[in-house]
Amino acid sequence: QVQLVESGGGLVQAGGSLRLSCAASGRTASSYAMAWFRQAPGNEREFVAAITRSGGSTDYGYSVKGRFTISRDNAKNTVYLQMNSLKPEDTAVYYCAATQSYRTYYSKNNYDYWGQGTQVTVSS
Numbered sequence: 203q204v205q206l207v208e209s210g211g212g213l214v215q216a217g218g219s220l221r222l223s224c225a226a227s228g229r230t231a232s233s234y235a236m237a238w239f240r241q242a243p244g245n246e247r248e249f250v251a252a253i254t255r256s257g258g259s260t261d262y263g264y265s266v267k268g269r270f271t272i273s274r275d276n277a278k279n280t281v282y283l284q285m286n287s288l289k290p291e292d293t294a295v296y297y298c299a300a301t302q303s304y305r306t307y308y309s310k311n312n313y314d315y316w317g318q319g320t321q322v323t324v325s326s
Contacts, residue, residue, distance in 0.1 A: 204228040204315050206298045211320030214288055218324070222283040224298030224317060232256075232276040235304040237313065238283045240294035240322075247297070251283060252307035261307055265291075288324045295319040 210222040224236065237252035249263045251272035260272050271284040281298060299313035306312045 204231065204234060204300050206300060206315055206317035208296065208298050208317045208320040211296060211322045213323045213325065216288060216290055216324055216326050218288050219284070219286045220288065220322060222285070222296055222320060224281040226279045226281070226300065231279040231281070234300040234302060235307065236274060236281040237299045237301070237307060238272060239297045239299060239310055241297070242294040247310050249308045249310070250296070252304070253281065254304055285322070290324045290326045293322060293324050295321050
């Protein structure tokens with residue numbers, strides 16, 4: 203099993219940047235592919251970005267491509283989400299998730315472990 207704890211959320215103006223972190227404990231994080239999802243009130247949980255175990259491959263949701271970057275440091279058991287050019291529509295709770303299978307990385311049903319979430323609010 204792995205436990206996930208997100209941090210780094212907050213309030214930022216449109217056009218600004220934030221970096222989220224997801225610290226993994228328990229089983230070694232490098233055993234898992236990792237992802238970020240987000241959920242705004244009244245909406246479904248939405249895929250944001252995913253990264254393979256080694257960090258050699260990444261994928262992004264359409265709405266964040268070119269603005270967000272996912273990365274990982276397996277020595278620190280941590281995954282990051284660098285968010286630039288933030289928009290009010292990026293406002294949501296952001297969740298970190300872990301899976302042993304990358305095959306359907308975009309589906310929330312693919313993930314076995316979730317963090318508690320961190321709030322990101324972008325003001326206009």
